[in-house]
Amino acid sequence: MHVARMTDERLGELYTGTLGLVVEHGYEKLTMDQIAEATRSSKATLYRQWGGKSGLVVEALACGIDSTPEPPDTGSLRGDLLAMVDQGDTESRQYDADLIAAIMHAVRHDAELAEAVRSKILDPARADIRAVVDRAVQRGEVAADCPGLEFVDYVFIAPIVLHHLLEGDEPSGDFLRRYVEGALLPALGIRPN
Amino acid sequence: MHVARMTDERLGELYTGTLGLVVEHGYEKLTMDQIAEATRSSKATLYRQWGGKSGLVVEALACGIDSTPEPPDTGSLRGDLLAMVDQGDTESRQYDADLIAAIMHAVRHDAELAEAVRSKILDPARADIRAVVDRAVQRGEVAADCPGLEFVDYVFIAPIVLHHLLEGDEPSGDFLRRYVEGALLPALGIRPN
Structure with missing residues (x-):
């Protein structure tokens, strides 16, 4: 335009x-x-x-500036996922969660808006988690046919979008680190530490 | 009143x-x-x-009629979770997802509304998944100290609330059954079939 x-x-x-x-x-x-x-x-x-x-x-x-840094590459899936939690700050997670909450109903009725939200907010997060998980598959940490691979972005995004709805506040870094250990890694077949 | x-x-x-x-x-x-x-x-x-x-x-x-049936008790966690998927129909899942999307931003600013949404929509779903998982712990299917227990409601609710946002439509029963096998059971330490 x-x-x-x-x-x-x-x-x-x-x-x-x-x-x-x-x-x-x-x-x-x-x-x-x-x-x-x-x-x-x-x-x-x-x-x-x-x-x-x-x-x-x-x-x-x-036109939003895509300020997301490159996904981390620490050599292990656990290290990468924990680094992703530490990379993000509570403020920017809250902004994303606020924006998604503010627009979640509208995108059900406006396909163009839905596409914009997906391509600028959701797809970059999904691409990051996929990149990190793909490397874990290449390293043999995660089985290439692990059924959890299909759902990893749902499990990854869930606490960011849902924590405020379920608990009334944003998830802390500590919560998200426990979530990586307790939900995300096990969903990919990696036992908790 | x-x-x-x-x-x-x-x-x-x-x-x-x-x-x-x-x-x-x-x-x-x-x-x-x-x-x-x-x-x-x-x-x-x-x-x-x-x-x-x-x-x-x-x-x-x-005052909404709580029409949720008792959580299933099939004797295994996998059976219970798959029965929960089959119990719900796409229409009532869509209604819940629509309602949550319609109210998700407002509950961030209205504590009374947030409490009503939690107690009538979210807490019953959380109680059902907890009841089913508690029985699995009692049976020894899930370890009592399994770290995933803390997060099972996030992983359970995620596809219902997030599928439309991520994919543009409601999750099918088939998707949810694959999700139980591929994400929910593994997060509780149970390997995919």
């Missing part, structure tokens, strides 16, 4: 502001009026350039 | 209608006007009796 007369900096500000409002208000309740006001934009401009809220949020997601 | 001059039938209709609207519109976007109109109620009555949307939805959740 052609975005006229906005500097990259201004555009980045607008996208970041928009995603912050999604997290704050929830995607479906958020209005273009609120976005225009909070980002000091003209509503007419927003509609002209992005067509509406869905188009704007899709672009905001698509 | 005192609910004056409504028959139980009318009240049930109102609560069911309200939850249906939550699923349709998402909790946060849904307005009391929409609820009043769709359930043919007076908005003044709704406000007087429930105080607002949160109070109404909390009561609607609390």
